[in-house]
Amino acid sequence: MILNHDLGHLPNDQAQQLAADQALEAMLRADAAEWRAAYIHNDGFSDAVMHRVAQLPATTTARTFGRYVTPRLVIVSAAAVIGALLAIFSSGGNLLIDAVMDLATFTVTPSVVAIGGMLLVASTATIITATTER
Amino acid sequence: MTSPPAQSDHELIARVIARGDQFAFSELVKRHQSALRASLRKMTNGHAELSDDIAQETFILAWKNIGKFRFEAKFSTWLYRIAFNAWQSDIRRKSEVLMDEESMPEQGSIDSDAATIATRRDLERAMVDLSEAERAAIHQCFYNDLSHDEAAYVLQMPLGTLKTHVLRAKDKMRQRLAAYAAEPGLKLGNTREAAVESCEQGTLI
Numbered sequence: 513m514i515l516n517h518d519l520g521h522l523p524n525d526q527a528q529q530l531a532a533d534q535a536l537e538a539m540l541r542a543d544a545a546e547w548r549a550a551y552i553h554n555d556g557f558s559d560a561v562m563h564r565v566a567q568l569p570a571t572t573t574a575r576t577f578g579r580y581v582t583p584r585l586v587i588v589s590a591a592a593v594i595g596a597l598l599a600i601f602s603s604g605g606n607l608l609i610d611a612v613m614d615l616a617t618f619t620v621t622p623s624v625v626a627i628g629g630m631l632l633v634a635s636t637a638t639i640i641t642a643t644t645e646r
Numbered sequence: 647m648t649s650p651p652a653q654s655d656h657e658l659i660a661r662v663i664a665r666g667d668q669f670a671f672s673e674l675v676k677r678h679q680s681a682l683r684a685s686l687r688k689m690t691n692g693h694a695e696l697s698d699d700i701a702q703e704t705f706i707l708a709w710k711n712i713g714k715f716r717f718e719a720k721f722s723t724w725l726y727r728i729a730f731n732a733w734q735s736d737i738r739r740k741s742e743v744l745m746d747e748e749s750m751p752e753q754g755s756i757d758s759d760a761a762t763i764a765t766r767r768d769l770e771r772a773m774v775d776l777s778e779a780e781r782a783a784i785h786q787c788f789y790n791d792l793s794h795d796e797a798a799y800v801l802q803m804p805l806g807t808l809k810t811h812v813l814r815a816k817d818k819m820r821q822r823l824a825a826y827a828a829e830p831g832l833k834l835g836n837t838r839e840a841a842v843e844s845c846e847q848g849t850l851i
Contacts, residue, residue, distance in 0.1 A: 532824075536816055536820050536823065537816070540784070540788040541788060542765075543765065543766050543769055543788075544788045544791065546766075547687075547789055548681065548684060548789070548791065550684060551680050552679070552680040552687075553680075554680075557679050557683070557698065557701070557702070558679055560702060561672075561675050561702055561706065562668060562671070564702070564706055565668060565706065565709050566668065568710070
């Protein structure tokens, strides 16, 4: 409810302007409320949408997900390979043993990056395969 | 026996993104179809067939792009944004001017008394003078009941620009409504007369 006396502290023209503005807003809100209140029954609308959705290529969301994940997977794989090469050359081939030892002491070394990266790539690839299967 | 609690929009969307779950998407369509179609009917000036086509296109685009949905926004707001873009594309494609004085909305879809219809007619007439951006701003803020922030997101414009459009639109509409009240020989419904006169005189309804 809009009340004239709420505007009493304003100069006359400002009060009129504000009241007119509120009156217009009230008209708009009343009209909008009536539009929104008129529920439009489904009447097969959602079936028509879902029929078209079913005709679309099934991999739509999978492709979107893949587009997001694939570049990140490539970066992690590259880091893992570089880490593995560094670890092999620097530790004489004891990659797995070195990585376990370093992990136990919370030290970040090329062997940790290599094994960690490989595990991450493998698990992400498994998740992608599991979630995008139809 | 109790039915399982309804899943939120965001939970349904997560199912669609993770598994391409069509059942979850169909729930979203059922939930939002009425509001979206009503909004588009208003935007297309009551053109039911055209608005339903755009609504269908909106949901198809939502399905195709659901991976891009960011969970900060409400799903309905995101839908309105897609619908607005689809509607604009449709206008460009057909080069139609939908909001002219000759094509007044179909009144049959909403039960209204004569005074309400007269008020609505005046509002429609007052909106004719608005620019497309001003009309869109009014539509999103009032008819879709969005906040200024949400409306700016839907219309893809800065918040300040949106507020300016709303202010200018209201200013123009106020002047138009005041002019209608001054028109001689009009037989107006009481509610509409009071509302229009209040706009003219700055009194209240």
